[in-house]
Amino acid sequence: MAETPVIVVIGSSNEAGFLALLDDVPIGDMVRWVGAGGLHPPIPSISEQRPYEVRIPGTRMLTPIRPHSTNVERAIAGVDGGRGTLDYAGARVDVPVDSWLYIRKNASGQAKLRRVLSQESASIANWMFYRDALLGGDVGTEHRVVIDESACPLTRAANWLFYRDALLGGGQGRDLSLFESLTMDAFGSWGTVHFLLDSYTIGSVDLARTKITRSPTSTAPSFTEAVMGRDVMFFANDSVRRVVSFTENSITVDKMLDAVLTGGFCIMTGENACETLADLANPSKCVLQDFTFYLDQNAPVFLTGTDFPNYDATPFQNPHIAYFAGPTINSIAELQFQVRSELSSPLVVVEVGISASMISPFLQGAIPG
Amino acid sequence: MANEITATKLLIEAEGNTAKFVGIFINLFDNDPADAQRVERLGANTEQLRDALRAHIGDSTVPFVMSGPSRYGGTAEQRQVIYDHLRGLEAADVASGVFDARMNTEISGGVFVYPEDYAFDGLHFSALGQVKKARGYFDTWKLVLERIAAPAAAASPPSPTEFVARIDAAILNGLDVVSFPGNGGQIVLRGLDEMMRAREQYAILIQRKSGVRRTLARFN
Numbered sequence: 383m384a385e386t387p388v389i390v391v392i393g394s395s396n397e398a399g400f401l402a403l404l405d406d407v408p409i410g411d412m413v414r415w416v417g418a419g420g421l422h423p424p425i426p427s428i429s430e431q432r433p434y435e436v437r438i439p440g441t442r443m444l445t446p447i448r449p450h451s452t453n454v455e456r457a458i459a460g461v462d463g464g465r466g467t468l469d470y471a472g473a474r475v476d477v478p479v480d481s482w483l484y485i486r487k488n489a490s491g492q493a494k495l496r497r498v499l500s501q502e503s504a505s506i507a508n509w510m511f512y513r514d515a516l517l518g519g520d521v522g523t524e525h526r527v528v529i530d531e532s533a534c535p536l537t538r539a540a541n542w543l544f545y546r547d548a549l550l551g552g553g554q555g556r557d558l559s560l561f562e563s564l565t566m567d568a569f570g571s572w573g574t575v576h577f578l579l580d581s582y583t584i585g586s587v588d589l590a591r592t593k594i595t596r597s598p599t600s601t602a603p604s605f606t607e608a609v610m611g612r613d614v615m616f617f618a619n620d621s622v623r624r625v626v627s628f629t630e631n632s633i634t635v636d637k638m639l640d641a642v643l644t645g646g647f648c649i650m651t652g653e654n655a656c657e658t659l660a661d662l663a664n665p666s667k668c669v670l671q672d673f674t675f676y677l678d679q680n681a682p683v684f685l686t687g688t689d690f691p692n693y694d695a696t697p698f699q700n701p702h703i704a705y706f707a708g709p710t711i712n713s714i715a716e717l718q719f720q721v722r723s724e725l726s727s728p729l730v731v732v733e734v735g736i737s738a739s740m741i742s743p744f745l746q747g748a749i750p751g
Numbered sequence: 752m753a754n755e756i757t758a759t760k761l762l763i764e765a766e767g768n769t770a771k772f773v774g775i776f777i778n779l780f781d782n783d784p785a786d787a788q789r790v791e792r793l794g795a796n797t798e799q800l801r802d803a804l805r806a807h808i809g810d811s812t813v814p815f816v817m818s819g820p821s822r823y824g825g826t827a828e829q830r831q832v833i834y835d836h837l838r839g840l841e842a843a844d845v846a847s848g849v850f851d852a853r854m855n856t857e858i859s860g861g862v863f864v865y866p867e868d869y870a871f872d873g874l875h876f877s878a879l880g881q882v883k884k885a886r887g888y889f890d891t892w893k894l895v896l897e898r899i900a901a902p903a904a905a906a907s908p909p910s911p912t913e914f915v916a917r918i919d920a921a922i923l924n925g926l927d928v929v930s931f932p933g934n935g936g937q938i939v940l941r942g943l944d945e946m947m948r949a950r951e952q953y954a955i956l957i958q959r960k961s962g963v964r965r966t967l968a969r970f971n
Contacts, residue, residue, distance in 0.1 A: 383767060383768055383769055384767075384768045384769075385768065385769055385770075385771035386763045386766070386768045386769070386770055386771065387771050387772075387773045388759055388763070388770050388771065388772045388773065389772070389773060389774040389775070389776065390752075390755075390756070390772065390774070390775045390776070390804070391776045391777075392752070392775065392776065392777040392778070392779065393776075393777065393778035393779065394778070394779055394781060394782075395781075395875060396778055396781060396821065396875050396876055396884075397778045399881060400870075400875045401870035401871065401872055401875045401877070402870060402875065402876055402877050402878045402880065402881045403870070403877070403878055404878065405878075406877055406878035406879060407878045407879075407882070408879070408882075411882055444755055444758060444759050444762070663753070663754035663755075663757040663758050664758065665758050665761035665762045665765060667758075668755075668758045668759075668762060669762070670759075670762050670763075711878055711881060712881055713778075713876075713881045713882070713884045713885035713888065714885075715882075715885070716881070716882045716885030716886060716889075717776065717885040717888055717889060720885065720886065720889035721773075721774065721889060721892070724893075725773070730759060730763065730770070732755050732756065732759050734752050734755060
């Protein structure tokens, strides 16, 4: 039985890399971290080279698994001239209308999300586009479409999840707190986005914007006890809320929604995922995964393995997730590089977000969960 | 935090290994200078946090590397009080260390010197600042490990000549911090300015000793 060295890194926005832009990292430092490998500049600045992903062997990050569902990857066999329809290789997968697909890479380098409007045999047709009107450029065989079901690779997700609603405004970071119960505000991963098959169309919203009645035309099943405590992602206004009560055709969420909603929503599964702070103690709901640099065309945030999720880690930008003006970086990259050089065994890093002003007035006695 | 430590232990055990926590790095306190009450409680609460973390890990000697506020939150004087608290913890525990994150906070003609260490908000570290902070963490961590490994040696301070040699080695190696026993405690020099000033003083001591020896030789 060998010893595996572990370091714990605790910090607030300064440790999270708030406003520390990746582009400002000297190339020499970046090459030390990721290896040479023809990476010059180490981080591709043009969209064709994205998504960019480099895994650093020898350092692993504790990472909670986020709410997800299973998926299967299929190679894209072809797209129509208007790039609104694609064919995928392999057997037909039944993809319900309104579920989401994640196009891992297309010619413009963007990992994209598309919503299914209908499907035919071995194809998914008539996209309803979320962010762009069309898929960018041609789609080749290296591109993947991720569809629900089958084996689920362990999702990678954020460890900086201790947010509360101390808002600084749009596009700004949010204060970190240990006192907010951990809510996995969104789901998925950046490599493959996972989603639930059951999605709903909003019929009406009450004046308080907390009770949402689904459209009577929806074909999705009625709400049951299973939705209690689950997170609901609303498609139209990029928000996620938690279900606090339900009827057969309506749900009530914990906080007022920002605007009168239209469109749809889905309820995420938390099976084998961290949904509460207590879940973080469950090793079946966390993984140790390689320290990873990831940058997506649409990503405003640079991922170091456990920090902030980005746009394409989640189908919608989440109001509970901090994001910044550009790809950012924290001290973990350099610290793991230096510490690892002193060790004979691969390193494990545990990163914990905590408010910058929580240490003095509040912390008494036992460690908060 | 406790849960994450638990999960980490269990995940490593599931691989057939045991977790060995080799360091805790904490960068907090940026907002704590905001009022006197927080400032006053900070030292004691940080000590509680450190001890609780170590207890949960099951190792009372896990190196605990602290980094205090850099530029924002309170006044420079309040930030100094926080650093005094943290250094008090450092002095009382051989396995604790402090990295002074107030890098380049000097004001010259109303302008911050070396602003490249900070982001455009003037408060948070830039990418360069993050790298520097990581290196400061690392240097401090190494010093703590040295203190843990050689407490007996730490009890006997080096000679002034050795002091100078160590400072020279630290400067040549680009270290941000150098530390050694002396004056009944631990002398910690942070930054080039402190190192150079200390070096001058030790060099004077060496000269005085030589002078005494020459005088004694002459009169004997």
